[in-house]
Amino acid sequence: xxxxxxxERLQRRVRELEEELAREKGGRRAPRARIESMSPEVTxxxxxxxxxxxxxxxxxxxYEKIRTFTVAVVGVGGVGSVTAEMLTRCGIxxxxxxxxxxxxxxxxxxxxxxxxxxxxxxxxxxxxxxxxINPDVQFEVHNYNIxxxxxxxxxxxxxxNGALEEGKPVDLVLSCVxxxxxxxxxxxxCNELGQIWMESGVSENAVSGHIQLIIPGESACFA
Numbered sequence: 001x002x003x004x005x006x007x008e009r010l011q012r013r014v015r016e017l018e019e020e021l022a023r024e025k026g027g028r029r030a031p032r033a034r035i036e037s038m039s040p041e042v043t044x045x046x047x048x049x050x051x052x053x054x055x056x057x058x059x060x061x062x063y064e065k066i067r068t069f070t071v072a073v074v075g076v077g078g079v080g081s082v083t084a085e086m087l088t089r090c091g092i093x094x095x096x097x098x099x100x101x102x103x104x105x106x107x108x109x110x111x112x113x114x115x116x117x118x119x120x121x122x123x124x125x126x127x128x129x130x131x132x133i134n135p136d137v138q139f140e141v142h143n144y145n146i147x148x149x150x151x152x153x154x155x156x157x158x159x160x161n162g163a164l165e166e167g168k169p170v171d172l173v174l175s176c177v178x179x180x181x182x183x184x185x186x187x188x189x190c191n192e193l194g195q196i197w198m199e200s201g202v203s204e205n206a207v208s209g210h211i212q213l214i215i216p217g218e219s220a221c222f223a
Contacts, residue, residue, distance in 0.1 A: 010145070021031065025067050034136050038091070042154075047134070048091055067147070070163040070170040072096040074146065074186055076122040079200055079209075080176030081111045088130045089093045094138040097123045100145040139166065147185045156189045173197035187222040188213065 032047075037044035048213075071092055073084050076099040084095060099122045103113045117125040117156045123141035131139060139163060146155040160169045173195055175186045183199060190197045196218045202209040214222060 017020065033071065036069075039073055047089075050137065051090060066091050067093045068164065069172070070094040070096065071172045072098065072159050072162070072173045073096045074175055075177035075223075076126050077101070077176065077178060077183070078110050078135050080174070081113070081122075081126060081204060082199075083174055083176055084126060084130060085112055085133065088134045090135065092137055094140065094162075096158060096170060097126055097139065097141045098144070098146055099123050100143055121145055145182075146169065146189075147181050152185055152189070155185070159189065159195060169195060171196075175199045183222055187214075191216050 003188070010013070015035065016133055018118075035046065035048070038048040038052055041049060041052075043049050052089050063199060068094055069128055071087055071094075073080050073087075076084060076171060080097075084097060087095060101122050101150050103111075103117045103120050103125050105115060106119050107113055108115060110217070113125050114129070117128070120128075121141075121143040125220055127139045127141050130137065138159070142155070144151045146152055154161065159173055161167050173186065173190055175183055175197060177183055177200070182202045186197060186199075189195070194214075196215050199214060199222055200210065201214040212222070
């Protein structure tokens with residue numbers, strides 16, 4: 001037998017959840033339609049038009065080529081989330097995201113994640129957010145630690161075969177991790193594959209940082 005008032009409480013809770021779901025759906029907006037070509041003119045209807053000004057100013061010759069590039073971002077934390085967002089807004093062709101952490105409310109002070117995404121994997125939450133920012137970009141996400149043996153082998157496979165044209169290597173790997181073990185794993189993988197990558201990091205007090213371009217066979221490796 002149900003306790004007195006239990007049914008009413010359940011019915012009230014169901015109504016509350018239905019109202020919450022309705023508000024959630026009402027607050028969502030469908031992402032814009034995919035854009036086939038980048039406008040060379042500054043127009044309000046094309047998100048790339050101001051970026052195309054770089055071409056008119058002679059800073060870049062062929063800005064549209066960015067849509068053919070694939071970048072792997074390893075670590076979707078303070079550095080990686082901003083990096084992924086900027087690449088998405090610029091219209092990169094494809095992004096591969098690697099991380100094994102989850103979104104926490106403690107992240108809200110510095111990352112682009114939102115409170116309702118707490119508990120989701122960072123790569124899943126990032127994909128949801130980034131896809132709404134720019135549906136032209138292709139995303140591939142991997143929720144695992146690249147330093148374990150099995151995951152490291154899969155990581156190497158994806159950066160060597162995960163470009164826009166499947167079977168070809170990515171154009172650049174960006175190390176946005178926060179620990180030495182992961183940096184060494186990226187260094188090992190990229191050295192073995194001859195893959196160009198960039199190492200980056202921010203100091204604990206966030207007042208300084210570093211960026212290092214590493215070209216296997218030409219520059220010093222991270223180790």
